Amino acid sequence: MHDIERTGPTRPKAERLLKKAISEALKAPGGGDMDHNTKFSVVADRWITRQAGRVEAGERAHGTLDNYRSVLKNHVLPALGDLRLHEVTVPRLDAFLPAVKAKTSASHARTTRAVVSGVLGFAVRQGALGSNPVRELERIEGGKRKKPRALSSAERRKWLEQLEADPKAVARDLPDLTRFMLATGVRIGEALATFWEDVDLDAGTVAIDWKVIRIREVGLRRVKKLKTESGDRTLPLPSWAVSVLRERRRLAEEAGRGPATPVFPDTLGGLRDPSNTRRDLREARGTEDFAWIKSHVFRKTAATVLDDAKLSSRQIADQLGHARPSVTQDVYMGRTTVSRDNAIALEAMWDDDGPGNSGGKPGAGQDQQDQTGP
Template identity: 65%
Template sequence: MSRIEGGRKKAPRALTLGERQQWLTQLEADEKAVRWDLPDLSRFMLATGVRVGEALAVFWSAVDLDAGVVQVDFNVVRAKGEGLIRKSTKTEYGERTLPLPTWAVAMLRKRWEEAANHDGPVFPDSLGGLRDPSNTLRVFRQTRGSEDFSWVTSHVFRKTAATILDEAGLTARLIADQLGHSRPSMTQDVYMGRKSVGREAADVLERALDAKSDAKSARKVHGGRREDR
């Protein structure tokens, strides 16, 4: 029997600049989304490319606002008999220190000034403890609004951050470091020894919500040459 060839995989879909701005405007206007802290959570995931569980596991002790960096070492999971816990990221590659765009630092600084507890999560639940990723994802689905955003999941922010970095000509290795991957692509298997991501990633993500910076950066892609495609 001849082997049936699989269909061509769909290319990962990312939010365009207009969609990113529309998404945040829509969430800011939704009372439930605001109550669940989804606008700032969306901004943080867009600024870093982290998974939702990783974002919810970030404590203030992992944030250095003066240096403009955040340590990503944990993931929030529900453990049998224990409830919600912070668990070390899936692999050694997942532990990383990420520089932040200035707009993300400004957002976090405002949250720090308004936070009731500086020893807990940056994105806590209503009682100040760990927020359940599953419940957060449910509210994401409920508040994403029109059919235009029916395809958007929390993972789309991860894809969007990677796409912005890729379109700016950053190498696959640097993008993999940003996302906490051991391999830059399915065809590349490179051991990652470094844990701190270069400043270039934050510099590129600076334009994620800025139309003027987005256009300017697109014209300055390594002299028009893209690398490591």
């Protein structure tokens, strides 16, 4: 048993603090090779090792692990790492998390709270603590989300015309990538993970089962979705998207790229980095009319088109790979096959572009169509 000491401004106060510390020490169950006197940093290291094992088992995403590591390194360990577990108290955390929020954001503070809770919850399960103090903290308020914004029909047309007129954007394959994301509503990592073997041009469908991520100290990898994710789905495509993909398939075959190659490769024909592609989009958008555009805007736009076409929230959630709109629908309705109504609604995305845009690639003006061909 280690010695426990407490000091206070008066003898009675010091005695009360000492009695409280002894009581807490007796309540801590102990067990294993850690107890309430173990440093927080030691428990954090074991917890993150456990999370890495869950990634290898397919229970956690690589990106989540990297995020946890970053939060530990930059915020949690500098503040709490040298403390003993019993010193990570509710008052201390009640001061720490607001400081993180003030320095970063409410969202970042919530992630930090989740990491601290994960570490201390692990300590509870190992018998080193009697309870998790994070559970006693108030919710972190603030960080109100911005209202989602989608591209209007006129903005879709203007955006693609801007891309087609930008040689650098064309060289980076941004026009067709935009079209594919508008036609499907997929995330950028899903779009870049789509291989030709996932595309059935005759059936007019594409299977969305993979994503491209960057794994620390490993590099780019095409990884299968987690079993717990709702994102695996086969999407029917509008005919204009099939036309775009047919032309791309022809060019890919001429270049010797087979079924097990990306639909949207990098310059060497391999996997393309989502982060670099987002940077390419930022450069292409300029600083005026489209300064607000991010890759997720294409996903929101597809959802908005489907909503305007009066599709149900369940159909839209299936298209986007969301687990909800409601628990009842999640439990009693299948999500592996998406309604053909989605493709019909997306079919009409360019209908109001005027006669100058009939035929050819959607979203491009007649002059561009004459230059690029069908």
